[in-house]
Amino acid sequence: MSDLAARLRTLPAFPEEMAEFDLDSLPDDPNQLFLAWLEEAIASGARQPHAMTFQTLLADGSPVGRTLILKDLDEAGYHVSTRNTSRKAQQLREDPRAAMTFFWRESGRQVQLNGTVTALGEDISQRDWLARPTADGQPNPEWQVYALQPERIEFMQARADRNHVRAGYVRTGGRWSHGAITTPAG
Template structure:
């Protein structure tokens, strides 16, 4: 074991007390659980509880991620924004499959959301642009709001013994199905 590996093993991992994830009490709609966890993160005083890793695909199929913030959540999906000339905008034009990973270390919670990205209308994009703290009050034709339309969710509640509890949701025929997510031993 290297010195780095030994040092990394000594770093604190999870808080002493963490909430539970009751697999018997999952809501039918995963956005309900997501919003409850997001509200818990906001109430905890966590810094940037709306930050997530947004993953897109390069032309060769390799994943690439960057940290973005969730701008909104509605019937269109999970909103993010960027210039329509950015690399991530180009990537979602070439392959609209993407994923988001939220991590709230204060509660040991993580949510992965995967689906397809769509560009939202000019009105939504300009409202977002004009609400930015750096906006000069002028429209920005390069600004674009996108929505990730979820097809899969995985909720993870960490446990100190590392036997984390996972719940997965999959959209099938317009309806959500859910259950525990198990990982193979090894």
């Protein structure tokens, strides 16, 4: 084992006290659970609880990720924004499949979503642009809000013994089904 590996093993991982994840009381709609976890992260004072890794696909199918912030969640999906001239916007035009990974280290929780992204209307995009702290009051025709409509969502609550508790949701025909995900530790 290298010195780096030995040092990395000594770093703190999860908080000492973490919430229980009751798989018997999962809501039918995963967005309800996501919003509950997000609200708990906000209430805890977690820094940027709306930040996530947003993954798109390169032309050769390789994934590429970057950190974005969630702008909204509604019937269209999970909103993010960018310039329509950005690399991620180009990647979404070429392949609209994307994924988001939220991680709240303060609670040991993670949510992964994947699905298809669509560009939302100009009115939504301009409202978002004008609400930015750096907006000068002028519209920005390059600004675009996108919504990821998830097809799969996985919720994970960490445990100190690394036997993390996971629940998965899958949307088929417009309806969600869910259940525990059992995988060995590691």
